[in-house]
Amino acid sequence: MSNGFDVVAENLRTRYQKVQGNGEQIPPGYDLIENRVLDSLGFVEFILLLEEHSGREISIDSVSREDFRTVESIRKRFFDGV
Amino acid sequence: MTATYASVRERLDQDPGFRDVLKRLVDLSERDYYNPYREFQWPDSLPEQRWWMTPEMMVEHGTAVGATLSEQQLQTISRWESINFYSLNVHGIRELLHEIIARIHTTDFVAPSAYFHHIIGEENEHMWFFAEFCLRYGGKIYPSRAMSLAGPGVAEADHFLVFSRLLIFEELVDVFNQRMGQDERLDPTIRKVNEVHHRDESRHIAFGRQIVAMLWSDLRDRIDQSQQAVLEAYIKRYMIASIDSLVDPLIYKDAGIPDPYEVRRQVLADPSHPAYVERILKRSISFMTNTGVFTSPLFEEPRRAGAAS
Ligand SMILES: [Fe+2]
Numbered sequence: 201m202s203n204g205f206d207v208v209a210e211n212l213r214t215r216y217q218k219v220q221g222n223g224e225q226i227p228p229g230y231d232l233i234e235n236r237v238l239d240s241l242g243f244v245e246f247i248l249l250l251e252e253h254s255g256r257e258i259s260i261d262s263v264s265r266e267d268f269r270t271v272e273s274i275r276k277r278f279f280d281g282v
Numbered sequence: 283m284t285a286t287y288a289s290v291r292e293r294l295d296q297d298p299g300f301r302d303v304l305k306r307l308v309d310l311s312e313r314d315y316y317n318p319y320r321e322f323q324w325p326d327s328l329p330e331q332r333w334w335m336t337p338e339m340m341v342e343h344g345t346a347v348g349a350t351l352s353e354q355q356l357q358t359i360s361r362w363e364s365i366n367f368y369s370l371n372v373h374g375i376r377e378l379l380h381e382i383i384a385r386i387h388t389t390d391f392v393a394p395s396a397y398f399h400h401i402i403g404e405e406n407e408h409m410w411f412f413a414e415f416c417l418r419y420g421g422k423i424y425p426s427r428a429m430s431l432a433g434p435g436v437a438e439a440d441h442f443l444v445f446s447r448l449l450i451f452e453e454l455v456d457v458f459n460q461r462m463g464q465d466e467r468l469d470p471t472i473r474k475v476n477e478v479h480h481r482d483e484s485r486h487i488a489f490g491r492q493i494v495a496m497l498w499s500d501l502r503d504r505i506d507q508s509q510q511a512v513l514e515a516y517i518k519r520y521m522i523a524s525i526d527s528l529v530d531p532l533i534y535k536d537a538g539i540p541d542p543y544e545v546r547r548q549v550l551a552d553p554s555h556p557a558y559v560e561r562i563l564k565r566s567i568s569f570m571t572n573t574g575v576f577t578s579p580l581f582e583e584p585r586r587a588g589a590a591s
Pocket residue numbers: 404405408479483
């Protein structure tokens with residue numbers, strides 16, 4: 201599933217660049233929520249991408265905002281096995 | 283003539299036009315009060331191979347993917363797309379109730395609180411019949427996809443944003459209700475749900491337009507051009523995201539269409555899609571433009587000083 205994660209990571213990087221206005225990588229531990237890389241309006245598209253590329257249906261009732269805090273937490277929660 | 287008001291409360295209290303509207307809406311709500319639990323027949327099942335939505339209103343209509351699907355496939359999609367539509371209503375009403383309940387009988391909202399009781403009561407009933415429809419004829423309510431994260435981050439804009447979102451949501455739904463309530467191709471139960479909802483919503487929308495216009499004229503004087511531009515851009519994004527949520531991969535999955543995520547992507551990326559968005563949201567877009575919230579068309583950047591991003 202690491203392939204699926206790459207697509208998600210690339211999507212986050214594109215969002216990050218839009219927010220930051222430059223082409224760098226997302227620094228480790230970077231807070232995606234605090235920095236509005238993921239915001240309310242962009243969330244639906246992101247969760248659908250995550251579903252598609254993790255191969256798991258994601259129920260919003262069973263996830264929390266902390267699962268989306270960093271690139272690492274997303275990987276851990278949705279790609280590293282249950 | 284624009285008077286300056288010290289607070290939202292004063293603004294809402296002292297507008298004679300608003301008071302009249304509120305009085306009229308309360309009267310109408312009392313007059314048209316009905317028992318929703320007795321209003322519907324709820325047959326055991328609805329015929330599956332029929333239109334469940336007005337085909338011209340479906341998001342696939344006029345797209346290249348739509349053209350590759352048979353009428354039978356589109357009808358099956360229309361069934362699940364309608365379940366998704368009513369599910370969105372259930373989730374949207376949850377948000378609406380949450381926001382109205384947070385405001386009723388608080389300082390800023392003394393004036394509309396009497397009417398809030400009617401909105402809350404009516405929306406509870408709408409939520410019930412939409413949920414009932416989903417559970418009876420779809421066997422489920424599709425889960426919400428939304429999570430509450432950061433908004434546009436403009437201080438003091440909360441009331442305006444909440445009532446704008448609610449208005450846009452109600453107007454969007456009402457465009458479908460009006461059309462589907464009259465569409466002879468649809469089963470009578472489907473027509474009835476849409477028609478009943480439309481009757482109540484015409485009042486909510488009248489209220490929504492009043493309060494959004496007032497909150498905007500209040501807010502406009504307190505924030506600068508670049509903050510106004512941020513709000514304009516945010517509401518435009520909200521509109522587009524609302525339309526895009528009408529299509530969910532789960533619809534295609536349930537309709538037995540292969541590659542559901544890809545189909546959704548193609549529908550939304552279709553060159554005809556922006557025109558669909560503008561067609562469905564026509565009333566809301568003109569309202570936002572006439573009120574002065576929008577300074578440019580939906581898919582364009584705000585034309586305000588300092589509108590950088
Ligand atoms: Fe409603």
